[in-house]
Amino acid sequence: MSEKLLDKPMKPARTWFDMPNETRSPHLAVLIEADNASAKIANGLFEEIAKIGEASVRRIYGDFANARSKAWTDVLARHAIIPQQQFAYTTGKNASDITLVIDAMDLLHSGRFDGFCLVSSDSDFTRLAARIPEQGVDVFGFGEQKTPESFRQACRRFIYTENLLATNGGEQAQTTTSLQPPNAASSIIKKVISQMESEDGWVPLGAVGTQLANLAPDFDPRTYGFRKLSDLVRKTNAFDIEHPEGKPMRIRVKQPQSNKKT
Numbered sequence: 001m002s003e004k005l006l007d008k009p010m011k012p013a014r015t016w017f018d019m020p021n022e023t024r025s026p027h028l029a030v031l032i033e034a035d036n037a038s039a040k041i042a043n044g045l046f047e048e049i050a051k052i053g054e055a056s057v058r059r060i061y062g063d064f065a066n067a068r069s070k071a072w073t074d075v076l077a078r079h080a081i082i083p084q085q086q087f088a089y090t091t092g093k094n095a096s097d098i099t100l101v102i103d104a105m106d107l108l109h110s111g112r113f114d115g116f117c118l119v120s121s122d123s124d125f126t127r128l129a130a131r132i133p134e135q136g137v138d139v140f141g142f143g144e145q146k147t148p149e150s151f152r153q154a155c156r157r158f159i160y161t162e163n164l165l166a167t168n169g170g171e172q173a174q175t176t177t178s179l180q181p182p183n184a185a186s187s188i189i190k191k192v193i194s195q196m197e198s199e200d201g202w203v204p205l206g207a208v209g210t211q212l213a214n215l216a217p218d219f220d221p222r223t224y225g226f227r228k229l230s231d232l233v234r235k236t237n238a239f240d241i242e243h244p245e246g247k248p249m250r251i252r253v254k255q256p257q258s259n260k261k262t
Contacts, residue, residue, distance in 0.1 A: 026053030026114035028140075029107045031100050032081070033120035034062025034069035036143070037161065042075040044164030045142060049117055052140060057107060059084055061096040097124050104128055108135055115140060118155070121147040129154035141217075145179055152218045163222040178225030182235040185224050188216060189233065190253055201252040202242065205230060208251065 030049060049055050058081045062069035065087075076083055084103075086095040107113060116132055118125055121143035129139045129151060141147070141155035145162055152158040162179055192211045196203045209229050212219045226232040233239050233251055243249040 026138075027056045027112060028053045028115045028117055029057040029104070029113045030055045030059070030081075030117040031057075031104055031119065032060040032072075033096055033100060033122060033125075034060050034064070034072050035066065035094070035096060036120040036122045038068075039071040039075050041142075041161045041164045042072075042079055045119065045161070046079050048142075048159060048164055049140075052117070053115060055117070056113070058082060059100075059103065061086055061100045063087055063096070094124075097122070101125075101128050104132070108132055108137060113137060115156075117142060119143070119161075121151075121161075123148040123151050126151045126154050145223075155217050157213060158218040159220060160218065160223060163220055179223045182224045182226070182232055183238070185219075185221075185232055186236045186238040188212065188219065189236070189239070191215070193251070193253060198252075201255075202250045203252065205233070205249040205251050 028049060030046075046055065058079065060072055060076070060081050061084045062072070063086055064070050064073055064083060072081075072083070075081070084096075084099060086099055104116060104118075108116070115138040117140045118129060119142040126148070129141060132139050133156070138156045139154065141151060141158040142161055142164070143151065143158070145160050147158070147160075160179065189208065189212070192208050192215060193201075193203055195215075196207065196211065212229075221227060221229050221232040224232050224235075226235065230241075230249060234241060238254055239251045240254050241249065241251050
């Protein structure tokens with residue numbers, strides 16, 4: 001080997017932690033309370049989480065001798081979920097909640113995660129959901145529609161687990177079971193539009209969707225029976241819709257028809 005080659009500084013091998021952050025999916029810790037979540041949501045749950053980032057830690061807490069928690073044992077291996085067995089030594093005391101919170105705080109202080117997915121309908125996790133963002137880490141909640149508002153609002157986003165159950169897989173716009181009628185979404189969409197600056201009342205639909213997520217963490221078109229916000233907006237019949245060629249779709253509150261007498 002020539003002296004020139006020996007004298008030339010060698011570039012260090014590029015490892016995964018040298019890669020730009022933009023190329024790395026957010027690392028997520030998924031913590032499931034088995035007693036308050038049905039095993040039927042497992043497939044939909046991890047499909048939804050995959051849209052957010054990579055589920056680096058997958059743990060479930062419960063007494064798996066209990067009938068409700070035991071149903072999870074059939075799906076643990078399929079989704080690489082690590083069970084944390086908590087025996088119910090005393091009636092009325094939930095050791096699962098305590099263990100989940102302890103693990104969450106240990107994982108949070110490790111500094112390895114960009115977000116937490118808390119799967120439960122229990123208001124006991126409200127304080128945890130509010131505490132984690134204080135470290136600059138996002139919280140995504142998953143629970144039934146009965147979940148108390150305090151927990152839902154503490155999350156960056158909250159997804160109803162009823163919306164994660166299998167859909168019919170068809171091509172039609174309406175593909176899920178509606179938890180609420182479409183017109184129930186009109187008031188909050190109108191509120192968002194009123195908060196957006198516009199000279200003529202028209203606002204981009206994409207911006208409306210972003211603001212909806214900020215205003216109501218649990219807003220989801222699937223709650224009203226639709227996979228896409230645009231389909232929901234059409235169905236309400238409360239908005240004018242315009243999609244100029246080559247430009248994003250935009251909407252405005254439907255204008256009243258003028259009735260001129262002749």
